[in-house]
Amino acid sequence: MIELTIIFIGISVLLYVLLGGADYGAGIIEIFTGSKRMNTISKAIAPVWEANHIWIIVVIVILFNAFPEVYSTVTMYLHIPLMLVLIGIIFRGTAFAFRYYDPFQDRSHKIYTLLFKIFSLFTPFFLGVTLGAVILGNLTTDNTLSFHDRFIAPWLNLFPFSLGIFIVVLFTYLAAVYLIGESSDNESRKQFSRYSIRLLIALVFSGAFVFVSAQVNGLNLLDMYLHSGISISCAIIATVLLPVFLYALRKGMKNMMRIIAGAQTAAILTGWFGIQYPVLVVLNNTSSLTVYNTVAPAKTLLMMIIALVVGLAFVIPLLLYLFRVFKFTKGEEI
Amino acid sequence: MNDLLAARYQMAISLAFHIVYASIGMTMPFFLFVAEYKWIKTGKEVYLNLAKAWSKGVAIFFAIGAVSGTVLSFELGLLWPEFMKHAGPIIGMPFSWEGAAFFVEAIALGLFLYGWKRLNKWIHLGSGLLIGIAGVASGFFVIAANGWMNSPEGFDWINGQAYNIDPVAAMFNAAWISQSTHMTFAAFAATGFGVAGLHAILLLRGKFPEFHRKAYKIALTFGAVAALILPISGDFSAKNVARRQPEKMAAMESLFKTQERAPLLIGGIPNEETQEVKMAIELPGFLSYLAFGKFNAEVKGLNEFPPDEWPPVLLTHISFQLMVLFGMIMATIAVLYFVFSIQWKKILEKSLWLKILAFATPLGFLAIETGWMVTELGRQPWIIYRIMRTEDALTSMPGIVYPLLVISGIYLILTFLSFFLMRRQIQFIHEQANTNGS
Numbered sequence: 096m097i098e099l100t101i102i103f104i105g106i107s108v109l110l111y112v113l114l115g116g117a118d119y120g121a122g123i124i125e126i127f128t129g130s131k132r133m134n135t136i137s138k139a140i141a142p143v144w145e146a147n148h149i150w151i152i153v154v155i156v157i158l159f160n161a162f163p164e165v166y167s168t169v170t171m172y173l174h175i176p177l178m179l180v181l182i183g184i185i186f187r188g189t190a191f192a193f194r195y196y197d198p199f200q201d202r203s204h205k206i207y208t209l210l211f212k213i214f215s216l217f218t219p220f221f222l223g224v225t226l227g228a229v230i231l232g233n234l235t236t237d238n239t240l241s242f243h244d245r246f247i248a249p250w251l252n253l254f255p256f257s258l259g260i261f262i263v264v265l266f267t268y269l270a271a272v273y274l275i276g277e278s279s280d281n282e283s284r285k286q287f288s289r290y291s292i293r294l295l296i297a298l299v300f301s302g303a304f305v306f307v308s309a310q311v312n313g314l315n316l317l318d319m320y321l322h323s324g325i326s327i328s329c330a331i332i333a334t335v336l337l338p339v340f341l342y343a344l345r346k347g348m349k350n351m352m353r354i355i356a357g358a359q360t361a362a363i364l365t366g367w368f369g370i371q372y373p374v375l376v377v378l379n380n381t382s383s384l385t386v387y388n389t390v391a392p393a394k395t396l397l398m399m400i401i402a403l404v405v406g407l408a409f410v411i412p413l414l415l416y417l418f419r420v421f422k423f424t425k426g427e428e429i
Numbered sequence: 430m431n432d433l434l435a436a437r438y439q440m441a442i443s444l445a446f447h448i449v450y451a452s453i454g455m456t457m458p459f460f461l462f463v464a465e466y467k468w469i470k471t472g473k474e475v476y477l478n479l480a481k482a483w484s485k486g487v488a489i490f491f492a493i494g495a496v497s498g499t500v501l502s503f504e505l506g507l508l509w510p511e512f513m514k515h516a517g518p519i520i521g522m523p524f525s526w527e528g529a530a531f532f533v534e535a536i537a538l539g540l541f542l543y544g545w546k547r548l549n550k551w552i553h554l555g556s557g558l559l560i561g562i563a564g565v566a567s568g569f570f571v572i573a574a575n576g577w578m579n580s581p582e583g584f585d586w587i588n589g590q591a592y593n594i595d596p597v598a599a600m601f602n603a604a605w606i607s608q609s610t611h612m613t614f615a616a617f618a619a620t621g622f623g624v625a626g627l628h629a630i631l632l633l634r635g636k637f638p639e640f641h642r643k644a645y646k647i648a649l650t651f652g653a654v655a656a657l658i659l660p661i662s663g664d665f666s667a668k669n670v671a672r673r674q675p676e677k678m679a680a681m682e683s684l685f686k687t688q689e690r691a692p693l694l695i696g697g698i699p700n701e702e703t704q705e706v707k708m709a710i711e712l713p714g715f716l717s718y719l720a721f722g723k724f725n726a727e728v729k730g731l732n733e734f735p736p737d738e739w740p741p742v743l744l745t746h747i748s749f750q751l752m753v754l755f756g757m758i759m760a761t762i763a764v765l766y767f768v769f770s771i772q773w774k775k776i777l778e779k780s781l782w783l784k785i786l787a788f789a790t791p792l793g794f795l796a797i798e799t800g801w802m803v804t805e806l807g808r809q810p811w812i813i814y815r816i817m818r819t820e821d822a823l824t825s826m827p828g829i830v831y832p833l834l835v836i837s838g839i840y841l842i843l844t845f846l847s848f849f850l851m852r853r854q855i856q857f858i859h860e861q862a863n864t865n866g867s
Contacts, residue, residue, distance in 0.1 A: 145538065153532070159517035161518075178832050182839065185500060238825060395596050402526050420540065
C-alpha cells in the first residue's frame with residue numbers, strides 16, 4: 096500500500112513538473128520573446144492550463160492524507176516561501192485569465208502581461224526554494240530558538256536558492272521544447288529550437304551549481320548521489336539522452352523531443368528520489384520524517400487509493416481527449 | 430491582533446472569497462447548458478450569443494475559484510497544521526474525491542471554452558453539462574470534510590491522538606448530507622438570482638431587451654426553484670443541528686435557558702452578560718417545532734454548557750437571522766415569479782418587477798456568507814467539535830497578521846478586478862451587438 100501511494104505521488108509530481116512546469120516556463124519564455132510570440136504562447140496553454148495545475152492539488156491531497164505530519168511540518172516551518180508560492184499562483188493564474196478574457200486591448204493588457212511574466216518566474220522559483228529547504232534539512236521543531244532560526248534560516252540559503260534557479264531553468268527548457276511543436280510558423284519554431292539548446296546547456300550548469308551549493312551549505316549531495324544505484328543510473332540516462340535530444344532537434348522530430356525532455360525530467364526526479372528515500376523531511380534537532388514513521392493507517396491509504404484510481408479512470412481518458420482536441424491538430428483558430 | 434484571531438480572519442476571508450467564485454463556477458455551467466441546448470433546438474442566434482457571453486464570465490470566475498481553492502488547500506496547513514496532522518488521514522478521503530471531481534470539471538471546462546469550433550455541437554453541449562455535474566460533485570464532497578468538523582466520527586480519540594481511523598465512517602458523518610444539500614441549492618439560488626439581477630439591471634437600461642430577457646428567465650428559473658427548496662433543506666439542516674450541536678442551535682436562536690415550548694425569535698439583539706434578548710419578536714413553541722417537530726419539545730439552552738464552550742452568541746444569532754431573512758425574500762420572489770409566469774405574464778415586463786430583481790442580485794451570496802458564519806462561528810470554540818479547540822490547532826509561526834493583510838489585500842483587488850472585467854465584457858458585447866445591428 097505504501098509503495099502504491101509513493102507511486103501515485105511520484106506520477107503526480109512528474110506530471111505537475113512536465114505539464115504545470117511547461118506552463119510556467121511558457122510565461123518565462125515570454126519575458127525573452129516579448130509580445131511577438133504572445134499569441135503562440137497564449138494559444139498553446141489556454142485550453143489546458145487549469146487542468147495542468149491541478150496535479151499540485153493532487154500532490155497536496157495525497158500528502159496530507161498519507162503523510163500528514165510531513166504536510167503539517169512543511170506548512171508550519173516553510174510558511175513564508177509557501178506563502179510566496181501562493182501569491183504567485185494567484186497572480187499568475189488570474190493575470191493569464193484576465194489577459195485572455197478582457198476584450199479591450201488597452202493599458203490594462205500591459206499590466207496583465209507584466210504580472211503574468213513576473214509571476215511565471217517567481218512561483219516556480221519559490222517552489223524550488225521550498226523543496227530545497229526540505230532537502231537541505233535545516234528545519235527545526237525546537238521552539239526555544241528565534242524566529243529567524245525557525246522560519247527564515249532553513250530556506251534563506253544558497254542551496255534552496257540554487258534549486259529555485261534549477262527548477263526555473265528546467266521549466267523553461269520544458270516549455271521551449273513544448274512550444275517548438277506548438278509553433279505554426281518556421282521562424283518561431285527556429286527561435287524556440289535555439290532556446291531549447293541554450294536552456295539545455297543552462298540546465299547542465301545550474302544542475303552543477305546545485306551540487307556545489309549543497310557542499311557550501313554542508314550537505315554532501317554528491318556523495319549521497321554516488322552511493323545510490325538508482326541515482327547513478329538516472330544520471331547516466333539523463334546524460335546519454337543529451338545527444339539524442341540534439342539529434343531529434345536537428346531532424347525536427349517534435350514528439351520525440353517531447354518524449355526525451357520528459358524522460359530527462361523523470362530521470363532527474365527519480366535520481367532525487369534515489370537519494371531521498373525513505374526520508375521525506377530532514378529535521379536537524381530530532382529524527383527525520385520518513386515514509387515509515389509518518390504514514391497514515393492502511394485503511395486511509397486504501398480509501399485514498401480507491402478514490403484516486405476511480406478518479407483517474409475518469410480524468411486520464413478525458414485529459415487525453417482534451418490534449419487530442421487541442422494539441423495534436425494543426426492550424427485553424429480556436 | 431493576536432495570531433489566533435488573525436488566522437481565523439484569514440481563513441474566514443479566504444473561504445468567504447472562494448465560496449462566491451466556486452458557487453458560480455459549479456452552477457452557471459447548467460445555465461450555459463440550457464442556453465446552448467435551446468440554441469441547438471430552436472436555431473435562434475440569441476441563445477448562442479447568450480451561451481458565449483456567459484461562458485466568458487464562467488471562465489473568469491472559474492479561474493479565480495481555482496486559484497483561491499488551491500490557496501485554501503495550502504492554508505489549511507499554513508494556519509492549522511495541528512488540525513491537519515490529525516484530521517488529514519481521517520478526512521482525506523472526501524478531499525481525494527473532491528480533487529478527482531474538480532479535475533474532471535477543469536478538463537470539461539477546457540473542452541467547453543475552447544471547443545466551440547472544434548467539437549461536434551452535442552459533444553460540446555455534453556462537456557458543458559459535465560462541468561456542472563463535476564462541479565456540484567466536488568462541492569458536495571468537500572463539504573463532507575466540514576461536516577466532519579461539526580460531527581466528528583470514524584475514530585477514537587485517546588490522549589490527543591486518533592486511533593482506529595475509519596475514513597468511510599468519517600466521510601459519511603451525520604452532518605454531511607444536510608450541509609451539502611443545503612449548500613448546493615444555496616449555490617443555485619445565489620447564482621440564479623445574481624445572474625438574473627444583473628440582466629434585470631441591463632434591461633432597466635433598455636438595452637437589447639430580447640437578449641437580457643431570455644437570459645434572466647433561464648437564470649431566475651434555476652434560482653427560483655432552488656430558493657423554494659432552500660427552506661426545506663434548511664429545516665432539515667436545523668433539525669440535524671439541534672440533535673447534534675445543541676449549543677449551536679441555542680446560539681442561533683439566543684436560547685439562554687433550557688425550556689419546553691421554546692420560542693422562535695425573529696430579529697433581536699442578544700446580550701451574553703445579562704442573558705437577555707432585546708427587540709425580538711417571539712413566536713412561542715416555534716423553536717421547539719423547528720428543532721424537534723413538536724411545539725412542546727424541550728430545547729436545550731446555553732445554560733446546559735460551560736460558558737467557555739459557548740459559541741459567540743451575538744454574531745451567530747445575527748448571522749442566522751440575516752440568512753433566514755435573505756432566504757425568505759428570495760423564496761417570496763420565487764413564488765411571485767412562478768405565479769406571474771403562469772397567470773400574469775405582463776407583470777414580468779414591468780420595471781417595478783425588474784427593480785425587485787435588481788435589488789435581489791446579491792441576496793443569495795449574502796445568504797451563503799451569513800449561513801457559513803452560522804456554521805463556523807456556531808462551532809467555536811472548537812475546530813473539531815468537542816475534540817480539538819481552534820486555538821490548539823494554530824500554527825506556531827508568529828505574526829500571522831502579515832499574511833492576513835497580504836491575502837486580504839489580494840482578494841480585495843481581485844474582487845474589484847472581477848467587477849471591472851464584468852463591466853468590460855458587458856460593454857464589449859453591447860458594442861459588438863450594435864455594430865452587428867442585432
